[in-house]
Amino acid sequence: MRWINTRPGRGTQLALMLLPFLLLAVAYGFGSAARLAENANDKLLPSLAGFADAIDRMAFVADQRTGDYLLWSDTRASLVRLFAGLGISTVIALLIGMAIGMLPYLRALLSPFVAVISMVPPLALLPILFIVMGLGETSKIALIVIGIAPTMIRDLALRVLELPREQIIKAETLGGSSWQIALRVLLPQILPRLITCLRLQIGPAWLFLIAAEAISSDSGLGYRIFLVRRYLSMDVIFPYVVWITLLAVVTNYALDRIRIVVFPWSELETQG
Amino acid sequence: MSELVIQNVWKEYGDQIVLENVSLTVASRAFVALVGPSGCGKSTFLRMLLGQEKPTRGTILIDGQPMPTEPGPDRGIVFQRYSVFPHLTVLGNVLLGKEFSKSRHKAKLFGAARRNAVEEARDLITEVGLSGTEQKYPVQLSGGMQQRLALAQALIMKPKVLLLDEPFGALDPGIRAEIHTLMKRLWHETQMTIVMVTHDMREAFTLASRIVAFERRRDRPEEKQRYGATITNDIAIWPPRQAGVPSIFSPDRDGPVAFLGHRRDDLALSGESSEAH
Numbered sequence A: 001m002r003w004i005n006t007r008p009g010r011g012t013q014l015a016l017m018l019l020p021f022l023l024l025a026v027a028y029g030f031g032s033a034a035r036l037a038e039n040a041n042d043k044l045l046p047s048l049a050g051f052a053d054a055i056d057r058m059a060f061v062a063d064q065r066t067g068d069y070l071l072w073s074d075t076r077a078s079l080v081r082l083f084a085g086l087g088i089s090t091v092i093a094l095l096i097g098m099a100i101g102m103l104p105y106l107r108a109l110l111s112p113f114v115a116v117i118s119m120v121p122p123l124a125l126l127p128i129l130f131i132v133m134g135l136g137e138t139s140k141i142a143l144i145v146i147g148i149a150p151t152m153i154r155d156l157a158l159r160v161l162e163l164p165r166e167q168i169i170k171a172e173t174l175g176g177s178s179w180q181i182a183l184r185v186l187l188p189q190i191l192p193r194l195i196t197c198l199r200l201q202i203g204p205a206w207l208f209l210i211a212a213e214a215i216s217s218d219s220g221l222g223y224r225i226f227l228v229r230r231y232l233s234m235d236v237i238f239p240y241v242v243w244i245t246l247l248a249v250v251t252n253y254a255l256d257r258i259r260i261v262v263f264p265w266s267e268l269e270t271q272g
Numbered sequence B: 001m002s003e004l005v006i007q008n009v010w011k012e013y014g015d016q017i018v019l020e021n022v023s024l025t026v027a028s029r030a031f032v033a034l035v036g037p038s039g040c041g042k043s044t045f046l047r048m049l050l051g052q053e054k055p056t057r058g059t060i061l062i063d064g065q066p067m068p069t070e071p072g073p074d075r076g077i078v079f080q081r082y083s084v085f086p087h088l089t090v091l092g093n094v095l096l097g098k099e100f101s102k103s104r105h106k107a108k109l110f111g112a113a114r115r116n117a118v119e120e121a122r123d124l125i126t127e128v129g130l131s132g133t134e135q136k137y138p139v140q141l142s143g144g145m146q147q148r149l150a151l152a153q154a155l156i157m158k159p160k161v162l163l164l165d166e167p168f169g170a171l172d173p174g175i176r177a178e179i180h181t182l183m184k185r186l187w188h189e190t191q192m193t194i195v196m197v198t199h200d201m202r203e204a205f206t207l208a209s210r211i212v213a214f215e216r217r218r219d220r221p222e223e224k225q226r227y228g229a230t231i232t233n234d235i236a237i238w239p240p241r242q243a244g245v246p247s248i249f250s251p252d253r254d255g256p257v258a259f260l261g262h263r264r265d266d267l268a269l270s271g272e273s274s275e276a277h
């Protein structure tokens, strides 16, 4: 049988899925054990016990200075910023992206502009944001929006343009006005793609969030990582990184489930 | 119920002349089959009848009025593909036209208005043989079922003109015969004028009351750009088919075989009818 036609069974699939994670953990274990055997005070690759200790300290013991449980207060601060940024970007992308995709006049007006804006490196704008909006929440959320909204707008506009022309013609022959066609034909077909687009932007959104937090903040997961870096606290940094990854993975998965539940037809289509 | 008058229509895309000097009068309630080689401009012609595109020169009148410059509810269409909405169920697809016309802002019906519309939609769904599939999505239907759905969806608007662009090209012969029976019945029962593009001569002769052939008169490669296609044959089916009138001669004649012998008459007829313009 050709390789392209051999498929793993269910059990094998599960085993294969776990294998790279396991290998990574084992490799780390060996590396850590080797370094610690040489120098028991080595900070670079802490042992499992070291992690457990640090996690316990960050998550389950109140901070002496503020009385907060740091992991949770950091998570809350970061997620509020992240979701605010993602939410605002989604609304902007939906409105402008649909308009660009649908209306030739707005396309002529905005499409080149958005294309140019999306090429501006967002991090280069960060100082400007800090100067204009101050060091508070606004500038961090704004960075996320500036970082991901242009890409989302372009993606959605393309998706609208990709819809078969025949569908829109058909809707016109059913007597639909521009508004009605937008509402009943384009929007429902764009929403599942918007969710997919949003999933792809979770990574970049975290990037911009952590960058902003690293530079100026007093809370947040990115802030904490860059703070403890000064003390080479790998035992804190690693769990934080894993935690951020986990949050991103869960968000990604949840969004996909939402798409399947709310738009069952979009899943049928990908199978068909 | 409406007459289409096409007068000296030319269509050019940039330098390429696609159609030249096409003149045709389609009587109310006629069933015209449009045939011709691939790429000769049949779909282009249909798009002009739809109002999706404007002729470069010439005029198209519908019931004596100039053709609107955009598609509208009086002209229905079924394309070869992509005619139905993948995000709506069968029922939702058929309802959509009603919802557009009855609900300006929300484009959605509720309560009694919805119940009435649903009832009408269900009748049409039954009419095209799709009852029982109301809650399915188009991807869950076969190709033939999707085309029947597209028909039902267009019919709920009660269009004056129904345009079909190779609607049954991809279907197997069995399903096609079924849909042909359906098309005949619809043509007889409704008031529509039908223009159908097809590659299948048998289909053309089975369904139409008149067959119009497009062809390039000059088709050498160096002439392709400069000369468009035009009407080269215009055959009225004999004995005549009329909407709403069952054929007395052979109620279910069903293929080109019977017509092979009439070829000369057909050509003569075409001479007559082109003189008529």
Ligand SMILES: Nc1ncnc2c1ncn2[C@@H]1O[C@H](COP(=O)(O)OP(=O)(O)OP(=O)(O)O)[C@@H](O)[C@H]1O
Residues within 6 Å of the ligand: B013, B018, B036, B037, B038, B039, B040, B041, B042, B043, B044, B045
């Ligand atoms: N939007 C367009 N821009 C430029 N040329 C076009 C356009 N649409 C069609 N054409 C050209 O017009 C000619 C006729 O195309 P059309 O699709 O009408 O052919 P057709 O008779 O429907 O062919 P088929 O039987 O294969 O569907 C083709 O040569 C095509 O290249």
Ligand SMILES: [Mg+2]
Residues within 6 Å of the ligand: B042, B043, B044, B165
């Ligand atoms: Mg065509």
